Amino acid sequence: MSLADLSRYEFARPASLDAACRLLSDREKKGARTVLLAGGTDFMVQVSQGGAAEGPLPLVLDVSRIKELACVSFDGTTLRIGAGVSYLELQRDPVVREYAPLVARMTQDIGGPTIQGRGTLGGNLATASPAADGVAAIAAYDPVIEVKSSRGTRKIPIAVLQTGYKQTSRAADEVIVAVEFRAPAHGSAWCWRKVGTRLAQAISKVAFAGVAEVHDGRVTRVGFAMASVAATTALLPNTRELVRLTPLAQLTAAAVDAAVASDVSPQDDVRSTRDYRMHTAKAVVRGFLRDLGAPV
């Protein structure tokens, strides 16, 4: 019902990243609330699901057209993806398809074509839903998140970005600018497996992202992440360690299952059950390891 309130929101569309940071800083000093709007795929849902609006409404600050947020680049080592690039653009970007194919593949499973055309990695990282496919996919690459404010720029490792359910260490005056990560060796193995409620317009019950560089039967670089199995995007540290330290041929299903179980804490909710999620989390990790040659 509060969609009727939408017209009452104040709206600003700064021309540059600096202007956005200044505006955020000013409002922050006054104690005034601001909402950053990228694709709006979370914000619009919040507005339509919220009750009757109480108190002053936040300023809606549209960052979707800021140029600094819109680039994808690769310098031969590091891939940088602007926070404002839409999933559809990522899907079509030749650099992303070449050096982070997992990310390009993942975008096909987000919502439907219209949501893919609006949703952004920056938005997913900011709202920090543990069910976000985009965050899980990018987290497998162990990226840093570049944020900027009028106080300066800092880079937050993905592992410390999320501080709790839908909570991040981003300060209220900071804008997420880009994610950066060292691309895995060209042609490395990767896996994206979304188990959703249906094939489109689905929130993940479990989604798994995995990247691995394999040399002589050993995994030399590994990145795992999983959506919807904990209060935050799960990075599966114990499973990563097990895989890094054990030759693939010596991995066992039981060891993998135990490691995954120690890394996730799924819950019952409207979409699925704890037990199913636990089972599926183990199964999708083992599926990837099987593809790498492990007897699991």
Added chain:
Amino acid sequence: MVDAKKARETREPVVGENVVRVDGAAKVTGGARYVDDIPPMPGELHGATVRSRVPRGILRAIAFDPSFDWSDVTVVTAKDVPDNVVQLIVDDQPVLAAERINHMYEPVVLLACSDKAKLARAYAAVTLDIEPLPAVFDMEESLAAETVIWGEANVQNRYLITKGAADTDESEAAIDVAIAACEVVVRGSYSTHHQEQLYIEPNGMIAWWDEAGAHATGSLQCPFYVHKAFKRCFHLEPEQIHITQAVTGGGFGGKEEYPSLIALHAALLAKKSGRPVRIIYDRVEDIEATTKRHPSRSWIESGCDRDGTLRALKMRVMMDAGAYVTLSPVVLSRGVLHAGGCYRWADVRIEGIGVATNTPPNGAFRGFGAPQTIWAIERHLDAVARQLGLDAGELKVRNMLVEGDTTSTSQTLRGSVGGTECVERAFEASDYLARRRAGPSVLGRKARGLGCAVFMHGGGFTGSGERMLKGKVAVDLLAGGRLEIRSGSTDIGQGTETVFAQIAADAAGIPFEHVSVAVPSTTHVPDSGPTVASRTVMVVGAIVERAAKELAARVEASRRPGETFAAAGDRLLAKEGPQSALVQYEPPAWVNWDDKKYKGDAYPVYAWMCDVAEVEVDLDTFEVKVLNFWSAADVGKAIHPLMCKGQLEGGSLQAIGWALSEEVVWKAGAIVNPRMTNYIIPTALDAPPFETFLVEAPYEHGPSGGAKGIGELPMDGGAPAVAAAVEHATGLIINHLPLTPERLFAAWLNSEAAQ
């Protein structure tokens, strides 16, 4: 596709042709005005409904926040309702709750305001003081009647069908003896869950009053249901009530009885405020408050010979009506009438029980009780086949009713029995028997399997329903030899307008483009009976055909040599004034139904169908993907083959959704997932490729060469076919819907534990 120009000149028949839908262009270009697209009337207010939010209790008081400015908000409570009853079958449902609260979403207070944002704040400024009472959510708990929530013992309805041995004894003794005498006895229990119709646009109504009386327009299937509800609630004369259908994007039964309540709410607010009032439900309110498919539980015990010849059936079906009766007796009736499936049983005892729970009333939904019982009987036959070591498809074919056989209600099938051909076509296209024999194919962590369902669905109202209903249509002669059909049957996306025009054009021998269909408005059209029960084409279409023929004959009789039909028509109009044919439906004289014994011709005719589903089950995640879906349906005569196939495939997809992903999740009487993001209907990506064959075994009383009703038919088979395919692929036997990955996983755990 008919060349329109050529058709005009040469008058080629249009029945059997895929003419362009008359409503198509407006819908695909966005020009069609659904209820909330209708521009606001001067002074119009938005209406909202304050609901109980307690599943059962006693309403003690309603508090309106004194600090809120109520000056421009219209408030309606039960005290403002002239006759506080929603007219339907039993007078148990109030328009607004006065004292008793019987479900979580019971409407209690209505509000209207010109400012939508203020309306939202007014809504928050109303507090209901409800003293909670113990609530009942479970059917068996309701039947036990330790807490009485409806009538004397929570039971709303009972039906008993008997045949053969069971005729002699009302108790269960006779059927028990008959079953015990059989070589093989199989027992099982089966259940089905709620389903939301999820039409395109949520329910909505606009109402206003003027010197002509009360008006309402909105998304609806049955304008005369709303008309009757107004007559009762406001004590108006019939001519003071004007109910008009707006463009309606799907109903599936969900806009059969519920729109009456919303229209009454809007009209109450309009009466009190003196302004037009628009109530549009959003998706959440629609899913929470409006009707859904009745959940069911069935217990079956059957006896057969070792060779698979079925003998005796004992079945008990229980359905959850929800808090009020609404249409539940009729749903339960259709459920028990279809419960024996399309099979030959010598001895039958089928008992139906409808019980109340403290959930929103369940109501009409495509299939109307039959998908529930056909799920049970089809899964049961799969179980019988398993026990006999036969393929389920072979068992079903061996026992299928053919012409001359008698159904569970002792009805002798008199023709238009196309079931065998349906099975042959679907089995052949899918290579069913060979692939079933070959067993499941397992590739890596994915297993594929096939399953089938065979079923029939009665067309038109049950038993003596059509005789009591006396549906009528009128056809008017317009200038230029054109005809206009006036009917209370609504086009809700299923193509009624197009098909009626095809029927009338061929009946009158005039071009398709010369036939129009009037907007269904109770002031201008006769009551054709509701748009439900697979009756629109078969029953109402038949009288459209008769009326068009009758009127055309009148023109022909006055036609001079060499004169065109149009010129003759115009001359007739000039000479004798308006020309119209009003025709009333008469069921075939041989239809003989005993309402007391529940015996006889339950339906004049049945449509038949065989579905074969192929699924792939992910053995890691238990996701089920329907890879292929083959169907063959005996539709009597396909008037518009493309739309006919569209109905069949759409219905099958709705059944697949019900089987695999749709689930209303409840918590203490409240719906936890009232959104399209968490009530999971299939998307286009989830839809399998459909291969659908039309079989035509004409029904002698159907229009245009024998059309039968098929609107509900395809809803019956998808779920059992998919479940049988999952069993073939994985060995997992699921008798309780839905087959979500979580439930398959749980079943797999149980089977692992058992081994």
